[in-house]
Amino acid sequence: MMTTQVQMLERADGAIAYESAGSGPLVLCVPGMGDLRASYRHLVPGLVAAGYRVVTTDLRGHGDSTTTFSGYGDEGTADDIAALLDHLGSPAVVVGNSMGASAAIITAAKRPELVTGLVLLGPFGRNPEMSRIMASVMRAATAAPWVATVWKAYLPSLYKGAKPADHAEYTASLIAALRRPGYAAAFSRTTRLNHDAVERVLPAVQTPSLVLMGELDPDFPDPRAEAEWLAGALGGTATMVPDAGHYPQSQRADLVVPAVVEFLTTAAHRG
Template structure:
């Protein structure tokens, strides 16, 4: 059953809403821009039923969490996650970061390395933005504030899931569009500006000694080979390409995504 009654915690001057299901080692699921924790509804239930305590927060500025206007840096999101783990009494978690939150998860490893037992990087890129990329993100943030999330959602839907799945999977397309259009514009813009200033994570990845799984949709419009680059950077990392999916494979091809994540998690406790 999808999560409908989140818990809340006062974290670093804001309120974070989160789902917390099951018992066992902790699996932390972090959503992307401009999604919310509901993108993980299926995975929360599946893995809570497989002996994991699954925590899925709404990040600052999204879903039912509080909004910080202006700019929210990747470092702030990572510190929020660490503080939420403190609030929950959790020392370590397997961290799954999707898109923007893949970068947040890598920042969490950088700033709070002892908190991350293993890392799953889902459809993100490790490099910092160049000057053109920074300008593009700030222009997008301006457009979000002036044009609103309805227009933004329509503009990016066919990149957030594979273009062919917009028609082939209308229920998934409708859920993704509803998340995008329902996101608070001020929160989405602040996060977009923060992403423009993120660090480069390639050296961090090359030095990792924890288990790492990289998952990428076979037709992710944003990938550009980033998934393979990350898997090659991390010693011993595993790469799974989910065919029939774009940027959001856990929703477009949930069976394949859950199989890949489940196999990785079983390997951690074997």
């Protein structure tokens, strides 16, 4: 795993952690809810070797970012992406997983000059179908006092298919990070997600886009149909990743790295 110095971007009510590796055209990687920037640990080396500067960031209230933010969710994360790209002084291809993909879409719609391409991994382009009863159960299960325990129990179901070799070690570090003072409460607030804002801005997105969806992603009743719907809405392409659930960037980096590099070469940084 590549390691670099963690840097902090100060925002009005908190600070966002990020780190950078490599040189060349910029790629910004944004993890999903309840995850860490190290979710991209198997993707970064391949992109750096292909000639890109890769910046990975933690969501507000996650990882090394602070828990002092007044709000959490897609739109706040989109604002953080825009602020980070402004700070870095360069437009970028934004790689987003899950909620990070949702935020990346919003950024591309609102600040198109900052986003030269979108790589969307297990993305939410709209709210998933969920009964009111299930929504109430999920809200209760993700209350701050026990959210770390619930997330630890639930996380294995999101990794259907192949597991990275360091899966146990990474999961342990993720849960340990979540159990630090203040982080469970921030995560709990993040789980109160609503993706309506994402679906509203889809028609405004003009940037090239690639949707990469795990064939076994349990967050969607029909992962292929969801991937094709979102790719169609964005005028992009959809690629299914076999033997992968919600985290194809770590589960099948052997397939995701070449797919992303090809996209960067042919779509986002052509000419």
